[in-house]
Amino acid sequence: MSDALFASTPAPPYFAVIFTSRHTGSKADEYQATGQRMIELAGHVDGFLGLETTRGENGLGITVSYWRDEDSIQAWYANLEHKSAQHRGREQWYRDYRVRVARVERDYGYLSDRAAKKD
Amino acid sequence: MSDALFASTPAPPYFAVIFTSRHTGSKADEYQATGQRMIELAGHVDGFLGLETTRGENGLGITVSYWRDEDSIQAWYANLEHKSAQHRGREQWYRDYRVRVARVERDYGYLSDRAAKKD
Numbered sequence: 001m002s003d004a005l006f007a008s009t010p011a012p013p014y015f016a017v018i019f020t021s022r023h024t025g026s027k028a029d030e031y032q033a034t035g036q037r038m039i040e041l042a043g044h045v046d047g048f049l050g051l052e053t054t055r056g057e058n059g060l061g062i063t064v065s066y067w068r069d070e071d072s073i074q075a076w077y078a079n080l081e082h083k084s085a086q087h088r089g090r091e092q093w094y095r096d097y098r099v100r101v102a103r104v105e106r107d108y109g110y111l112s113d114r115a116a117k118k119d
Numbered sequence: 120m121s122d123a124l125f126a127s128t129p130a131p132p133y134f135a136v137i138f139t140s141r142h143t144g145s146k147a148d149e150y151q152a153t154g155q156r157m158i159e160l161a162g163h164v165d166g167f168l169g170l171e172t173t174r175g176e177n178g179l180g181i182t183v184s185y186w187r188d189e190d191s192i193q194a195w196y197a198n199l200e201h202k203s204a205q206h207r208g209r210e211q212w213y214r215d216y217r218v219r220v221a222r223v224e225r226d227y228g229y230l231s232d233r234a235a236k237k238d
Contacts, residue, residue: 097229
């Protein structure tokens, strides 16, 4: 695992899953623990490239995970423990959510050394 | 303008610009005002479909803007006031940033009435 805020993605093309959500506020501790576990689990899926996640004071959370191809995304969504977490998410944690699967065509930017450092 | 947290995007395909950033902490008020102005300005660009933005306590900000096509993204990046803001962003506000342009292939989710309501 890395504690970097930014994902170190390869040259495009690759895929992004944009997950936008707003919480009910219910069972926050359980949500937090499950979120950490999902990040750990995703890291073991072949084709996982990295993840960027944040939640602001406005209650909106945005998590973008990056993937080599559609097959790796399918493998992640077929994972049984992930399926169970998705179910709990829909039932308990998310008032609203949206998932968008997108193909990254180009990227650019500037990262200082620390931001992209892997542990 | 809408104060909805979620963007009301049409059926795919459409485009997403994923902007991930970390602040220097410098000139926060000026940054805030410019950010608001940019959201207002983007709303006037033909092909703009909406925006989702949040910044967490970890300092990471993620803003995803949605666009009809590559041409509308190009028009937005060619806007002179936006160009000037981008320049100030690189010079003053962002320690790190990354821009990814992606084609949304599919989306799904659940939005309660309020989340997607336009004002």
